[in-house]
Amino acid sequence: MEYKGRWRIFDTSRLKRYSLFERPSKVSLKDLVDLEKVKVPNLSEKLDNTIKKVAEKILEAKEKNKKILIISGAHIIKNGLGTFLIWLIKNGLVDHIAVNGAFIIHDLELALVGKTSESIPNALGEGKFGFAKETADIINEAINEGNKRKLGYGETIGMLLSDELTLPSFGKLEFPHKEISVVYNSYKNNVPLTVHIAIGADIVHMHPSFSGEAAGGCSARDFLILAETVSHLKEGVCILIGSQVIGVENFLKAVSMAANVGSPPSKLFTAVFDMKPVESVRPVEIGDERNPVYYFRDIKSVVVRIPKAFEGEGVYVQGDHRETLIALWEYLHRSIG
Incomplete structure (x- = not known):
């Protein structure tokens, strides 16, 4: 990245990198959750009733042709529940998925090599954390190209996984496991998946191939x-995962x-898992x-402030996603067949 200011900057050309294909990873294809085979957990009556209500609100929104927005971090990919998001996409139960940069990294690594998630405590002490070259260079080059075309971040990666974007440095890339990619399935099914980054927060930002201008633009x-989706969220549903x-x-x-x-999300139903x-x-x-917990941003904004401001309702669902989201899937699956 070019810099012409007065201060010294880190020389990224000094960094030592390694191949993603050789990196030990904690999550692989065998860890993906098969929704049809998973055991539905036994939850407390109060928690179960709350999750049932979330399912009812989703189904009600679909019936009334209202929007359903899901905001998620990367843990849903690492705990094998990307399959849940794909199921929602394929069954028309989500209209927009908003994620962070880490979500893209783990989703793409699974699609490319069938594994993801390195051991940070082990890698960090050796100066190796985050330096898998393929992950960074593929994403960064794709985003550079996406920015040239004035595209969004999620759309660009969706095009890459769908063989609609060629990277000069890599030629025709093969993603042998793209069918388990949330990004690929959202793009294939015309569901917007947007990526909301913070510069310096993702491992791909540490590499010489990174362009803050391109990533920020996309x-x-x-x-x-x-924002356009939110302007049509009246009487809709927003679910935050993590x-x-x-x-x-x-x-x-x-x-x-x-x-x-003049397009507020009035009567919005929100749920934080x-x-x-x-x-x-x-x-x-x-x-x-x-209540001290009120000052967590997800509680303050998603559960309380936003619904309260627009005559809506917000709930908090506490528990392991491998239990609470499975329970939510069971209610939805049972209702739509």
């Missing part, structure tokens, strides 16, 4: 795509933009400012 276009702070902040600003032009406990030491509600 992600900025994705923000506008998200705390995903960047996604929460993008969603909040997109909501404000929609309201500013995460693991942290929300009980307070005081007998107060989750949205009470005396």
Whole structure:
């Protein structure tokens, strides 16, 4: 990256890199969840009723032709539940998926080599964390090309996985496992998948091939795509999977933009699926400012502030995604057959 300022910058040409194909990874294709074979968990009555309500709201939105937005971090890919998102896509139960940069990294690695997720504690001490060259150079070169074409980030990677984008440095890339890619399936089924990055937050940003200008340009276009979806979210549903702070902040600003032009997400139903406990030491509600958990961004904005501002409703679903999302899938699957 070119720099002409007064300060010294890190020389990325000094970095030592290695092949993704040789890197030990913690997650492989065998870890993907087969929804048809998975055992439905036994949950508490209160939690089960909340998840049932989320399912009912999704089905109601579909019946009324209202929008369903999912915001997610990367853990859903690493815990094998990308299959759940693909099932939603194929069954018309999601209209937009908004993710962070890590989601793209893990999804693409699975599609390319059938494995992902390195051991950070082991790699970090050796100065190796994040330096798989194929992951970075493929994504960065694709985004450079996407920015030249004035495309969004998610759309660009979707085109790459669908053989609609050729990278000069790699020629025709093969993604032998692309059928298990959420990005590929969203692009194939014409469901917008947008990527909302923070510069310096993803491993691909550490490499010489990274262009902040290109990544920022593509992600900025994705923000506008998200804002357009949010402007049509009236009586719709928004589900946040994980705390995903960047996604929460993008969603909040997109909501404000929609309201500013007279298209607020009125009567919106929101649900956050995460693991942290929300009980307070005081007998107060989750949205009470005396409750410390209120100050988590996902609770404050997605569960409380946004629904409250527009006569909607927000709920929090606490638990392991491999239980709560499986329970949600079971309710949806049972209803649509």
